[in-house]
Amino acid sequence: xxxxxxxxxxxxxxxxxxxxxxxxxxxxxxxxxxxxxxxxxxxxxxxxxxxxxxxxxxxxxxxxxxxxxxxxxxxxxxxxxxxxxxxxxxxxxxxxxxxxxxxxxxxxxxxxxxxxxxxxxxxxxxxxxxxxxxxxxxxxxxxxxxxxxxxxxx
Numbered sequence: 001x002x003x004x005x006x007x008x009x010x011x012x013x014x015x016x017x018x019x020x021x022x023x024x025x026x027x028x029x030x031x032x033x034x035x036x037x038x039x040x041x042x043x044x045x046x047x048x049x050x051x052x053x054x055x056x057x058x059x060x061x062x063x064x065x066x067x068x069x070x071x072x073x074x075x076x077x078x079x080x081x082x083x084x085x086x087x088x089x090x091x092x093x094x095x096x097x098x099x100x101x102x103x104x105x106x107x108x109x110x111x112x113x114x115x116x117x118x119x120x121x122x123x124x125x126x127x128x129x130x131x132x133x134x135x136x137x138x139x140x141x142x143x144x145x146x147x148x149x150x151x152x153x154x
Contacts, residue, residue: 018139025122032117036110037081043114045074049084050108054099056089065141083107 010016026040033043048063049055055063061071075098078084083104089095119129133140 025118028118028121029114032114032121036107036114038107038111041074042078043111045071045078046083046104046107046111049098049100049104050111054087054097056095056097060098078104 006012029040029043033040036043038046044064045060048060057068057071057075060075061068064071075084075086079086082101084098085101086096086098089097119125124132
């Protein structure tokens with residue numbers, strides 16, 4: 001049986017474990033991404049665009065579980081670096097689409113080994129990563145509106 005005191009120990013807090021784990025994972029990625037000229041958030045943008053490009057800023061932000069105002073500076077920096085470009089949609093002139101440049105497509109070939117390097121530095125194999133990712137699924141991605149704090153409950 002867990003006591004109230006044990007419930008309040010820092011080492012027993014899910015939030016503390018997740019925050020420190022996230023910080024440590026990003027620190028593993030940093031030296032691996034540096035030769036590619038990418039930060040971790042920029043890498044996530046590139047992963048989404050390598051999966052499907054072009055995308056609107058809103059679609060990209062939704063995929064990355066970010067607010068568009070957070071995704072926009074990431075895209076602008078990648079555009080400045082010549083990796084992505086923003087172009088008017090052929091279907092709707094009001095819509096800007098973010099697509100890969102030739103340099104952005106070529107960068108994928110250089111990034112293909114990033115996951116293997118991360119797993120090696122973390123001491124994990126593919127099965128362990130898959131199990132960890134599955135365990136985090138309830139917390140990963142954009143939270144459904146009905147589970148967001150402050151959202152009216154029925």
